[in-house]
Amino acid sequence: MGRVGVLLLNLGGPDKLEDVGPFLYNLFSDPEIIRLPFPWLQKPLAWFIASRRTQKSQENYKQIGGGSPLRRITEAQGDALKEQLSSQGQEANIYVGMRYWHPYTEEAIAKITQDKIEHLVILPLYPQFSISTSGSSFRLLERLWKEDPGLQQIDYTVIPSWYKQPGYLQAMAELIAQELDQLPNRDEVHIFFSAHGVPKSYVEEAGDPYEQEIEECTRLVMQTLNRPNPYILAYQSRVGPVDWLQPYTEDAIQELGTKGVKDLVVVPISFVSEHIETLQEIDIEYRELAEEVGIHNFRRVPALNTHPVFVKALADLVIDALKAPSFKLSQAAQMKKKVRIYPPERWEWGMTTSAEVWNGRIAMLGFIALIIELITGHGLLHMIGLL
Numbered sequence: 596m597g598r599v600g601v602l603l604l605n606l607g608g609p610d611k612l613e614d615v616g617p618f619l620y621n622l623f624s625d626p627e628i629i630r631l632p633f634p635w636l637q638k639p640l641a642w643f644i645a646s647r648r649t650q651k652s653q654e655n656y657k658q659i660g661g662g663s664p665l666r667r668i669t670e671a672q673g674d675a676l677k678e679q680l681s682s683q684g685q686e687a688n689i690y691v692g693m694r695y696w697h698p699y700t701e702e703a704i705a706k707i708t709q710d711k712i713e714h715l716v717i718l719p720l721y722p723q724f725s726i727s728t729s730g731s732s733f734r735l736l737e738r739l740w741k742e743d744p745g746l747q748q749i750d751y752t753v754i755p756s757w758y759k760q761p762g763y764l765q766a767m768a769e770l771i772a773q774e775l776d777q778l779p780n781r782d783e784v785h786i787f788f789s790a791h792g793v794p795k796s797y798v799e800e801a802g803d804p805y806e807q808e809i810e811e812c813t814r815l816v817m818q819t820l821n822r823p824n825p826y827i828l829a830y831q832s833r834v835g836p837v838d839w840l841q842p843y844t845e846d847a848i849q850e851l852g853t854k855g856v857k858d859l860v861v862v863p864i865s866f867v868s869e870h871i872e873t874l875q876e877i878d879i880e881y882r883e884l885a886e887e888v889g890i891h892n893f894r895r896v897p898a899l900n901t902h903p904v905f906v907k908a909l910a911d912l913v914i915d916a917l918k919a920p921s922f923k924l925s926q927a928a929q930m931k932k933k934v935r936i937y938p939p940e941r942w943e944w945g946m947t948t949s950a951e952v953w954n955g956r957i958a959m960l961g962f963i964a965l966i967i968e969l970i971t972g973h974g975l976l977h978m979i980g981l982l
């Protein structure tokens with residue numbers, strides 16, 4: 596086998612406070628994150644939302660030391676994976692490609708080209724697939740592949756999601772068991788799986804398999820844990836006014852408090868690294884809320900980071916993927932037939948002349964409304980809480 600590479604995909608996070616604004620702009624510029632019918636509105640709206648959110652987001656990053664640890668941890672995972680692969684007889688270069696901050700996916704791809712990688716495994720560091728995470732990165736890679744004939748020479752394969760991998764489930768179960776065992780009545784403690792939310796429409800209209808994969812993953816972790824504890828699944832980190840997957844984590848914590856629950860072990864289920872949603876949102880915000888509603892024993896299961904059982908699971912995934920028939924980006928980016936494609940050039944209602952005229956008119960009205968809102972500070976986006 597020629598030169599082997601593994602491309603680890605993740606979202607990225609601001610390294611320091613000055614990065615927060617441009618990071619948020621990159622994130623909200625992604626049509627897989629904010630799904631708008633008019634692509635030209637994406638950048639002005641991204642700029643607008645990012646500028647309104649920057650201060651609040653910076654306050655949160657300040658509370659975790661002034662920046663995201665995501666880059667450092669992902670690079671450490673890469674180093675550990677390289678070593679583990681080598682110990683299993685598979686030499687490989689590891690590349691980290693972030694979607695919205697450094698090292699960007701484009702930078703990783705440039706290095707892969709430079710290193711003349713011949714076989715590449717594309718491994719998102721999200722155990723479950725969502726249009727908004729792995730899907731967005733796959734879409735970007737698909738575009739880069741189309742634009743570059745050099746990349747088309749690489750024999751690559753994609754691992755779309757991997758929440759069923761036994762080593763991953765084992766590592767999760769071990770970490771949960773460690774937390775439960777710290778509490779006196781360990782078999783009665785409520786296990787609270789907190790998954791990152793996505794807007795409901797992603798699942799119900801666009802066919803995102805995320806909710807189903809999260810539910811199945813939660814069941815499999817509980818099965819591997821093999822303990823009698825009651826458990827619950829809820830969704831955190833809602834942004835904006837639309838409905839996201841429910842129940843929301845804050846509501847579920849409140850409800851458990853009302854029922855008299857005193858002991859809670861929170862399991863972040865969509866992430867494999869510590870970052871703002873674990874260190875700030877769960878450890879600070881949800882802990883405070885739990886305390887207020889009488890849940891006095893509130894423990895959080897640490898993220899997997901470089902847990903050796905987890906690193907071995909990643910290595911096994913890579914080795915299995917190298918042996919299996921390749922799975923292509925086009926297949927991975929369109930997990931289900933129902934998934935609606937963005938940018939919306941393939942929407943039926945954008946294809947007819949009269950619809951185009953109406954799209955243009957509505958877009959112009961939207962743009963004028965946005966400018967007025969920008970100047971006056973009043974308008975629909977403020978009313979619905981997006982700005």
Ligand SMILES: C=CC1=C(C)c2cc3[nH]c(cc4nc(cc5[nH]c(cc1n2)c(C)c5CCC(=O)O)C(CCC(=O)O)=C4C)c(C)c3C=C
Pocket residue numbers: 606607608609622628629648652663664665721725727728791792793794805834865866869870871872
């Ligand atoms: C607005 C829509 C968002 C969707 C949909 C979304 C899905 C989603 N995100 C992650 C994982 C991460 N998100 C991170 C940061 C982040 N995400 C959003 C918004 C959406 N995420 C924002 C606005 C931010 C910035 C932080 C903030 O201001 O709240 C990160 C990076 C965290 C860090 O340490 O910097 C990760 C990782 C998942 C898994 C997911 C859907 C499944």
Ligand SMILES: [Fe+2]
Pocket residue numbers: none
């Ligand atoms: Fe997010």
Ligand SMILES: [Fe+2]
Pocket residue numbers: 791832872
């Ligand atoms: Fe978030």
